[in-house]
Ligand SMILES: Nc1ncnc2c1ncn2[C@@H]1O[C@H](COP(=O)(O)OP(=O)(O)OP(=O)(O)O)[C@@H](O)[C@H]1O
C-alpha cells in the first residue's frame with residue numbers, strides 16, 4: 001500500500017518535472033483560458049445591437065423622419081443607408097450591405113393616427129384599417145438572431161412620436177428576471193466557459209499522456225517495472241487536477257474582474273463540483289489514450305468529444321430546446337452535467353445536495369473511466 | 383549441472399505469416415553472460431521480449447528464474463532488469479531525475495536511494511553529468527545511464543538488447559568490463575549483439591538467423607566445431623579468383639582481406655589444400671590453413687540462406 005502510494009508519487013513528480021520543462025504546454029495552460037475567456041466574453045453577445053439597416057421613406061414627411069429617429073434610438077439598428085425605391089433596397093439587402101430595410105408607406109401619418117398603440121379619439125374606423133401596421137420591415141431572415149432582434153421591434157412604443165401619453169395595453173404577464181436581471185450574456189457564459197475549457201484542456205493533456213510514453217519508447221521500460229496500471233493512471237492525472245483548478249481560478253477571477261460575472265454560491269461547493277468534473281474529464285482522456293496509438297489520433301478523439309460538449313452541453317443552446325436525441329447524447333457528456341452544476345452554484349447558489357443526480361453521474365463516470373482505462377492498459381506489447 | 387536462469391522449450395512467436403522466432407530451445411546458465419548473435423531482423427528483440435514477459439509466445443514454454451512466463455511475469459519484474467534497444471528513459475529528465483524516478487518505482491527510498499544513486503553515478507562515470515538532460519548526452523553516456531537504471535534495483539537477471547550499438551570501441555571495452563563486474567557480483571546476463579568481438583566475450587552464445595537458432599555453445603566450442611575449413615590465399619588477381627571460387631558448391635564463402643583471400647571450404651572436403659590446388663593454378667605454399675574466427679562460424683552457420 002505504502003509502496004503503491006510511493007509509485008504514484010514517482011509518476012506524479014515525473015509528470016510535474018516534464019511539464020515544467022515543456023514551456024509550450026505550460027504556456028497553453030495559462031493562455032487557453034485567458035484567450036478563450038476574452039474572446040467568448042466580448043464576442044458572444046446574444047443582445048444584438050447596431051444592425052446596419054436602410055430606410056425607404058415613401059412619405060418624406062416630418063413624421064416619418066421622427067419615426068426613423070425613434071427606431072434608431074433603440075440602438076437595435078443603425079440606419080446606414082437611404083433608398084428611394086424598394087428595388088435598390090432589395091439589391092443592397094442581397095449584397096449584404098444591410099441586414100434589413102424599413103419601408104415607410106406614403107400614408108404613414110394616417111396609419112399612425114389610427115394605430116391602436118397610439119389610438120386616440122378619431123372617428124371609429126373599420127377593424128381592417130386600425131389593424132394596419134405603420135410601416136414594414138424587410139429582413140434578411142437567414143440569421144435567426146438578427147431576425148429575432150428586429151422582430152422584437154414589432155411592438156415598440158410610439159408614444160413619444162406624437163408627444164402623447166402612451167396607452168399601451170397592460171402586459172398580460174409581468175416578467176421578473178432573476179439571477180441576471182441586466183441580461184448580460186457574460187454572466188451565463190463565464191461559468192459555462194469553465195466547463196468548456198476544462199473539457200478541452202483536461203482531455204487533451206491526459207489523452208496525450210500515455211500515448212506520448214508509447215511514442216517515445218518509454219512504455220517498454222515502464223511496463224517492465226513493478227508499476228501497476230492503476231498507479232500509473234492516478235500518477236498521470238493528479239498533476240492535471242492542479243492545473244485544472246488553476247485554470248478555473250483564472251476563468252472565474254478574470255470573469256469577475258472583466259465582466260463582473262458574479263459568484264453567488266459557496267466556494268466550497270464550487271470547489272467540489274469542479275474537482276469532480278476535472279476528475280471525470282481526466283479519466284475520459286485516459287480512456288482515449290489507451291485507445292489511440294499516436295498523438296494525432298488522441299487529438300482527433302479529443303475534438304470528437306469536445307465538439308458535442310460545446311454544442312450540446314447547454315453552453316451554447318438551452319438544453320431544453322434541443323431535440324430528444326440530442327438530449328440523450330448530451331446526457332452522456334460530463335460537460336452537460338457540469339454545466340448544470342456550475343451554473344446552479346455560481347448563478348443561483350443551489351446547495352450541493354439539490355444536485356445529487358448530476359453529482360452521482362459525474363462520480364460514476366470517473367470511477368468507470370478509471371476502471372476501463374486501467375483494464376484496457378495491458379502490461380505487455382501484444 | 384549448474385543452475386539454469388532461463389529455460390525455453392520450442393519457443394515460437396509469429397507475426398501473421400512471419401515466424402519471428404521459430405522453435406527456439408534455450409538453456410542459460412546462472413551467473414554467466416549469454417549472447418544472442420544475429421543480423422538485423424533475426425528475432426533477437428522478439429526473443430528478449432518474450433523472455434521478459436512483454437510478448438506472449440505463440441507456442442512453447444518459458445521458465446525464467448524458476449517462474450513460468452507469461453503467467454508470472456509480474457513476479458519476475460522485481461528480479462530482472464531490462465535495457466531496451468532504443469533508449470527508453472526520459473529525454474526531458476536529467477540523469478539524476480531519471481535514476482530517482484526508477485528508484486522510486488522500485489520502492490527504494492531515503493538514504494538507500496541516495497547512496498545507491500551515488501554509487502551508480504560513480505561506477506558509470508556520470509557524476510559530472512548528473513544535472514544534464516538525457517536528451518543532450520552522447521550515445522555512450524546515454525547507454526551507461528540506461529545500464530545504471532537497469533541495474534539500480536540489483537536484479538538477478540539482466541537483459542541487454544544491443545547495448546553498445548551507439549558506442550565506440552574504447553567505450554565498448556569499458557562497458558564490457560562493467561558487465562563482467564556485474565557478472566562477478568552474481569548477476570546473470572543475456573545480451574544481444576551483431577558485433578563479433580562482443581559475441582566472443584560471452585561465456586556462451588546462440589547464433590540466430592531468421593528466428594531459428596543455427597548454433598550455440600561457448601565461442602571456443604563453436605570455433606572448434608565449425609563445419610568448414612578456413613584457408614587464406616596470398617596471391618595476385620584475388621577479385622578474379624574469388625569470382626571463380628564462389629561458383630564451386632563446396633566453397634561456403636570467399637572474402638577478401640587486403641592482400642589475402644579468406645576462403646571457407648565445407649568440411650565434407652577432407653583435404654582443403656589439395657582441393658584448392660586442384661581448382662586453381664596457384665602453388666600450395668600460397669595456402670595457409672588458419673584458426674576459424676567467430677565470424678567464420680557465423681558465416682558458416684548462416685550461409686545456407688545465401689545460396
Ligand atoms: N510487432 C511486430 N509486428 C510485426 N512484425 C514484427 C513485430 N515485431 C517484430 N516483427 C518482425 O519480426 C522480425 C524480428 O524482429 P526483431 O525486432 O526481433 O529483430 P532483431 O533481431 O531485434 O533486429 P535488430 O537487430 O534490427 O534489432 C522482423 O522481421 C520484424 O519485422
Ligand SMILES: [Mg+2]
Pocket residue numbers: 426427428467543544
Ligand atoms: Mg532488435
